[in-house]
Amino acid sequence: MxxxxxxxxxxxxxxxxxxxxxxxVAVFSASTAGCASPGQYVQRAGxxxxxGGCVDPQKLPPTPAKPxxxxxxxxxxxQQ
Numbered sequence: 001m002x003x004x005x006x007x008x009x010x011x012x013x014x015x016x017x018x019x020x021x022x023x024x025v026a027v028f029s030a031s032t033a034g035c036a037s038p039g040q041y042v043q044r045a046g047x048x049x050x051x052g053g054c055v056d057p058q059k060l061p062p063t064p065a066k067p068x069x070x071x072x073x074x075x076x077x078x079q080q
Contacts, residue, residue: 035054037052
């Protein structure tokens with residue numbers, strides 16, 4: 001019975017160690033990103049929008065032209 005219990009604990013410990021390592025890498029990456037203002041999420045008219053942050057709008061690709069049948073009162077990701 002002790003062998004079965006030990007065999008079940010080894011994958012659990014390995015999984016927890018991997019999760020802790022990935023969490024540590026994520027925190028390190030975020031803390032060294034070099035961004036003075038990380039931005040914040042704001043809810044507007046039923047959808048969430050990122051306001052501020054380190055993204056330079058000049059480096060983003062232009063948005064595609066909107067189709068004529070698209071409603072203007074909903075964000076584009078909700079429309080079909």
